[in-house]
Amino acid sequence: MSSVILQETIAAIITAFGGSAIGVIRISGKDAISIADTIFLSPGGKKPSERKSYTACHGWITKKQGAEIIDEVLLTVFRAPKSYTGEDCVEISCHGSIVGLRAVLDLILSYNCRLAEPGEFTKRAFLNGKLDLSQAEAVSDVITARTDAALRLGMRQLRGILSLNINRIRNTLLGVLSALEANIDFPEEETGALRSSEIKEGLRRATGQLDTILATVKEGRVLREGVRVVICGKPNVGKSSLLNTLLQEERSIVTPIAGTTRDSIEETIDMQGIPVHIIDTAGIIEPKDLVEKEALRRTKRCLDLADLVLLLFDGSKRITKGDAILMKRLRRKKTLAVVNKIDLPQKIETQRIKKEFSLVVEISAKKHQNIRALEEAIKVAACSGAAQDAEALMVSNIRHIRALHSAKKCIVQAANSLDNTLSVEFIAEDIKGALVHLDEIVGKRFSEELLETIFSKFCIGK
Ligand SMILES: Nc1nc2c(ncn2[C@@H]2O[C@H](COP(=O)(O)OP(=O)(O)OP(=O)(O)O)[C@@H](O)[C@H]2O)c(=O)[nH]1
Ligand SMILES: [Mg+2]
Missing domain, CATH: 3.40.50.300 (P-loop containing nucleotide triphosphate hydrolases)
Incomplete structure (x- = not known):
């Protein structure tokens, strides 16, 4: 997503459709607060742009400079970067009628603002570094969870437990890589033998760390998708x-x-x-x-x-x-x-x-x-009695599982190359390959296509 698109202001209804007491509309982007200034009228006349971040203010959404009242609302301002998307955000809690919500949204969209695409708020949160990719995916898991256990699983991932474990493996591999690079730079050093056992040990540890995560796959999928x-x-x-x-x-x-x-x-x-x-x-x-x-x-x-x-x-x-x-x-x-x-x-x-x-x-x-x-x-x-330990990591997302398997394949290949005393450069290439797969999980590397695949599955408003 280019920065031009990122600067566009977007809005959507972020609560479920259908009759409810309250329905919320979110506006995100550089014009969010100025649009709120134009459409919102408070009893004292104070504008949203004059309010502190995180304060909710009571007032009315109006058309034609206050001549026509659409709804009585509570409006909350979140200034960048401390908002869900990392941009200036305004959330308007309206009455839950779909007609009223549509009228407020239409009014917002008549200004310099467009309707958010599916998952676009969360996509912006990712692009602005508020969440990594596995956490962004967890937002969807939490919303669609069908049981308490699936909800807990999603919440653990949202809190970053997968990212933490991936980082551990990354660090192990980066250690191996720097030992290898020392070997490439100073192949004649007498530390060569020592480094080789250090490399072997590092690869063994990384494989063990990956296996621990992969062992949770079945239970994770069962909890999320059911049987x-x-x-x-x-x-x-x-x-x-x-x-x-x-x-x-x-x-x-x-x-x-x-x-x-x-x-x-x-x-x-x-x-x-x-x-x-x-x-x-x-x-x-x-x-x-x-x-x-x-x-x-x-x-x-x-x-x-x-x-x-x-x-x-x-x-x-x-x-x-x-x-x-x-x-x-x-x-x-x-x-x-x-x-x-x-x-x-x-x-x-x-x-x-x-x-x-x-x-x-x-x-x-x-x-x-x-x-x-x-x-x-x-x-x-x-x-096998899916362990429901509140702190345990469980992997359930097919994209993560594929990337973990690919990373493991690269590490096994690196270990084989080491055993067969292949050139250090070969081993380093395999380890870099493993790092690429791990980076894809948390989104340290991503393509526009990958983001499209992930976020198009979200609903509008997420
Ligand atoms: N005594 C007793 N009768 C049962 C029990 N379970 C089912 N039945 C009776 O067995 C008969 C068939 O029950 P269903 O549940 O329709 O059996 P089904 O296997 O679905 O049958 P089909 O759909 O025809 O293949 C009914 O008269 C039920 O009341 C049970 O535990 N005890
Ligand atoms: Mg029957």
């Missing part, structure tokens, strides 16, 4: 009843008729901090007509995309051919066996199921028995 859990089983075992019990609402149709569910139904629940996308499927195993064929195709597609399958059995019946087909079909999928209807006299051969699946949970979906234990088992199976 797909598919309920499957032959007709009438109680799949839809289980979905309803987990949701605590009558979402899926339950009847004693086999083949009730035809289409897959998906809902998301917060299961002890993890967003679980739970999918009820049709129990059809051998389709008899076109509708059943399509139902089976949909069930299979759900199973392909599942992170975890709950294979349901009817505990009041013996294992049937249908159960056996499914047990075989799911052999290679991560599956939790669930024996349902334990409130009825049991006939099922549980030992046979235990032979196939390491974990079997016995429940009654109808009578809500043992559901808590099932939730715990889902949580453990789906994400």
